[in-house]
Amino acid sequence: MSVDFFVSFVQVFGLPKSIGQIYGLLFVSAEPLPMDDIVSQLGISKGSASQGLALLKSLGAVTSQTIPADRREHFEADLNVSRIVTHFFENRLQPRLEHGDRRLEEMMELARTAKREKKGDGAAAVLTRIQALQKWQKRGRNLIPMVVRWLKR
Amino acid sequence: MSVDFFVSFVQVFGLPKSIGQIYGLLFVSAEPLPMDDIVSQLGISKGSASQGLALLKSLGAVTSQTIPADRREHFEADLNVSRIVTHFFENRLQPRLEHGDRRLEEMMELARTAKREKKGDGAAAVLTRIQALQKWQKRGRNLIPMVVRWLKR
DNA sequence: AACTTCGTTCAAATCAAAATGAACAAACCG
DNA sequence: CGGTTTGTTCATTTTGATTTGAACGAAGTT
Incomplete structure (x- = not known):
């Protein structure tokens, strides 16, 4: 899978695999994604996604956007690796x-x-x-x- | 314990705790120690000690010495951290x-x-x-x- | 050769980190 | 309000890494 690169990257720094998967997916995706897309595309649990995104936000590695006519938070990778x-x-x-x-x-x-x-x-x-x-x-x-x-x- | 420093140090680099304990003990000990001293002083198993010493030797972080009238291998910390x-x-x-x-x-x-x-x-x-x-x-x-x-x- | 001591190996047990998913809270909608 | 959708929390389960210890082999001693 194409997020492998990111998984192995974050693991060097002692972060869990799911963090790499999420960041990788967002990095590679053309537009911001809501949480349920992340869950379904990566096949991880809602819990993991929520926690992972929280951490990535706290690092400033992803930001969230509001999309018109959609209540859900949409996430985007901050390029600032x-x-x-x-x-x-x-x-x-x-x-x-x-x-x-x-x-x-x-x-x-x-x-x-x-x-x-x-x-x-x-x-x-x-x-x-x-x-x-x-x-x-x-x-x-x-x-x-x-x-x-x-x-x- | 005084080897805590080393334990936490090696863990930064993703090495197991026992490695830090062994290296720490040898670092702090005035003369080279045989394996059974390491086992008894740290309270770890023979297996751990053997494996840990093997890794440390492979890193060049400890060396072994021969002590007259003693068949056992005696280990010493190489200061080259x-x-x-x-x-x-x-x-x-x-x-x-x-x-x-x-x-x-x-x-x-x-x-x-x-x-x-x-x-x-x-x-x-x-x-x-x-x-x-x-x-x-x-x-x-x-x-x-x-x-x-x-x-x- | 039988016996002891020293050290290694590896399958099984233990432990800690991460992932899961059910329960819950908050926001929205009719 | 009741119902739905979105997201968080946290106790439990899963997974992977580390440690253990019993079994074994090699070398030394009597």
């Missing part, structure tokens, strides 16, 4: 890296105590390793805004 | 992007036929969208080697 990617970086990666900071600090503390108590050379080596990790952590955090900026133009 | 990240980019992202090329081409073909048949302006618009996608695809493929290079120093 970068929103999905940006969402991944900012909502999935960024928070984890930040949470990681605190935990690294805790590890550091543990290692320092261990070193003081055991005075082993091994413990000192561990301390050095953790410091190296912290550098990496910082490096990663710097990379993200760079990538996001690059994707945005 | 970038291997895990590089592995993610090269084995998980890259192939998908490449496979995507072919599927995009198929979509393009479908869209061209649709345009010829229906001659609708909608169909032409779809064609344009897909072309835009192809640009993005190329852009993404260029980004990866950049990131990898940046991470490697």
